[in-house]
Amino acid sequence: MNKIKEWLLVKFDKDKAMNPYVAGALTGLLIILSVLVSGNYFGTSTSFVQLIAILENTIAPERMAQIRYFTIVDPVWSWQIFFVMGILLGSFATAKIFGEFKWQSIPDLWRDNLGSSKYKRMILAFLGGIIAMIGARLAGGCPSGQMSALILLSVSGLAAMTMFFIGGIVAARLIYGGGEK
Amino acid sequence: MTNLIYGLITGILFGFLLQRAHVIRFDKQVGAMLLKDMTIVKFMFTAILVGMVGIYMLADLNVLQITGRTMVTGGVIVGGALFGIGWAMLGYCPGTSWGALGEGRLDALVGIAGLFTGAAIYSEIYPALENTLLTWGNYGNLTIPDALGVNHWLIIVLFVLGGVLMFRWFEKVKL
Numbered sequence: 001m002n003k004i005k006e007w008l009l010v011k012f013d014k015d016k017a018m019n020p021y022v023a024g025a026l027t028g029l030l031i032i033l034s035v036l037v038s039g040n041y042f043g044t045s046t047s048f049v050q051l052i053a054i055l056e057n058t059i060a061p062e063r064m065a066q067i068r069y070f071t072i073v074d075p076v077w078s079w080q081i082f083f084v085m086g087i088l089l090g091s092f093a094t095a096k097i098f099g100e101f102k103w104q105s106i107p108d109l110w111r112d113n114l115g116s117s118k119y120k121r122m123i124l125a126f127l128g129g130i131i132a133m134i135g136a137r138l139a140g141g142c143p144s145g146q147m148s149a150l151i152l153l154s155v156s157g158l159a160a161m162t163m164f165f166i167g168g169i170v171a172a173r174l175i176y177g178g179g180e181k
Numbered sequence: 182m183t184n185l186i187y188g189l190i191t192g193i194l195f196g197f198l199l200q201r202a203h204v205i206r207f208d209k210q211v212g213a214m215l216l217k218d219m220t221i222v223k224f225m226f227t228a229i230l231v232g233m234v235g236i237y238m239l240a241d242l243n244v245l246q247i248t249g250r251t252m253v254t255g256g257v258i259v260g261g262a263l264f265g266i267g268w269a270m271l272g273y274c275p276g277t278s279w280g281a282l283g284e285g286r287l288d289a290l291v292g293i294a295g296l297f298t299g300a301a302i303y304s305e306i307y308p309a310l311e312n313t314l315l316t317w318g319n320y321g322n323l324t325i326p327d328a329l330g331v332n333h334w335l336i337i338v339l340f341v342l343g344g345v346l347m348f349r350w351f352e353k354v355k356l
Binding site: 030036042067086092103124134138152156158169 | 183184185186187188189190191194195196197198199200201202203205206207208212213214215216220221223224228230231232233235236237239244245247248249250251252253254256257258259260261262263264265266267268269270271272274275276279280281282283284285286287288289291292293294295296297300301302303304305306307308310311314315320322323324326328333336337348
């Protein structure tokens with residue numbers, strides 16, 4: 001078991017994380033393999049729309065039929081829905097194996113800058129989720145989908161990724177005050 | 182069905198890598214936006230470079246076909262900026278929020294509820310966007326080499342060189 005753990009870590013740094021270049025390169029290979037085996041590029045934001053469509057189709061099918069967007073995104077159990085469920089399972093199992101699973105409501109960096117009010121954290125997380133998803137749908141995908149777009153050398157991937165970071169850098173500076181303690 | 186199982190397995194492997202590299206953490210994501218910790222940029226950009234070289238090699242060998250993604254300037258610019266703002270507030274992106282929940286982060290669970298709410302809102306406001314913002318500057322499935330009229334390997338080599346120089350700089354200044 002310890003041997004396996006050591007091998008999986010690949011390289012230790014100060015917080016015992018896998019080297020980001022190694023993990024990134026393996027992710028790149030995983031994307032290539034996924035495209036070869038099943039023709040699927042990575043992407044996650046469509047799965048949220050599909051799950052909402054499936055839910056609305058179950059509880060209010062007449063209403064669902066009137067929503068134009070759901071003629072573009074089908075209410076079906078897709079590769080992508082199983083992909084995100086896999087991310088949840090994979091991360092959970094790995095965190096457990098490496099003893100890093102921890103219930104936490106307020107991240108350290110948040111606490112250092114904005115204090116320990118749970119309500120404040122939850123409200124911003126919820127609103128941030130709404131804004132991020134609307135933005136991702138408009139831009140044609142979230143970072144994982146834009147990674148795929150950039151792999152394909154799409155102009156949209158480069159433009160969207162640049163805008164993500166511009167928006168993120170400006171907003172983070174305003175919210176977290178430059179990150180100084 | 183097989184396709185769904187591939188999705189699950191691919192997700193589990195990706196979840197493993199995301200967790201091991203610690204890139205699903207709020208501190209790493211916001212750390213990158215504050216330009217203090219470039220771990221997620223190293224991870225993402227290395228994956229992109231490896232994927233780019235591999236996928237284009239396979240395309241040149243006629244194993245697969247490349248189509249770029251649709252470039253709608255209005256959607257990408259406005260949506261991209263909105264995503265960035267939401268991402269800074271939440272501290273996770275849609276995919277990594279599931280991974281963060283897997284590590285026990287409860288704020289990610291609230292974020293996921295927000296992401297679903299956002300998806301529902303988007304489906305309601307879509308008719309208003311479809312004929313306005315989402316028609317502005319539509320270039321179709323445009324790729325960078327097509328836009329510039331050059332061979333794709335020139336662009337790939339430039340990306341790889343740019344990436345290596347950026348990584349060297351990150352390591353030099355210990356970002």
